[in-house]
Amino acid sequence: MGVFRSLLIKMGLADISAERTPISVFLLDDDQRRHAWFEKRFNGDDLVIAETVDEAKELLADGKFDAIFLDHDLLPHHYESNDHDDFSNTGYAIAVWLNEKPELQRAATIIVHTRNADAAIPMVQKLRESGRSVEYCAFPMLDLKIRNYWKR
Numbered sequence: 001m002g003v004f005r006s007l008l009i010k011m012g013l014a015d016i017s018a019e020r021t022p023i024s025v026f027l028l029d030d031d032q033r034r035h036a037w038f039e040k041r042f043n044g045d046d047l048v049i050a051e052t053v054d055e056a057k058e059l060l061a062d063g064k065f066d067a068i069f070l071d072h073d074l075l076p077h078h079y080e081s082n083d084h085d086d087f088s089n090t091g092y093a094i095a096v097w098l099n100e101k102p103e104l105q106r107a108a109t110i111i112v113h114t115r116n117a118d119a120a121i122p123m124v125q126k127l128r129e130s131g132r133s134v135e136y137c138a139f140p141m142l143d144l145k146i147r148n149y150w151k152r
Contacts, residue, residue, distance in 0.1 A: 023066040072114035095126040110134040
């Protein structure tokens with residue numbers, strides 16, 4: 001690095017940003033609008049989308065992902081309340097499944113992005129049981145989280 005470039009960096013006038021390499025991203029969400037939202041945010045990356053628990057299990061078993069985004073509420077009646085017995089068709093089922101398969105997706109950063117905070121916390125707790133890197137981020141704050149984790 002030349003003396004001139006060093007001076008520009010010290011004065012804050014040089015562009016020191018570096019383009020990151022593409023990452024592999026997995027999304028479990030039933031909302032088509034969110035699919036488009038994720039496609040825009042991860043443009044240039046490898047984005048794989050599942051809408052159902054069965055589809056998610058198949059894709060997570062076969063692929064390797066740097067980032068995994070999990071929604072909880074995957075069917076219309078899930079939006080109404082958590083008082084149902086249909087947890088096998090929610091993101092929580094994937095949290096349980098990944099917890100039972102600690103060899104899968106060990107290096108992935110997992111973000112539970114549901115608006116349903118009451119359902120998100122048990123998902124995070126279940127995933128942490130197997131030592132995974134996971135956190136909850138309400139969907140309205142997700143854009144900021146993505147920009148901080150995977151800056152472009």
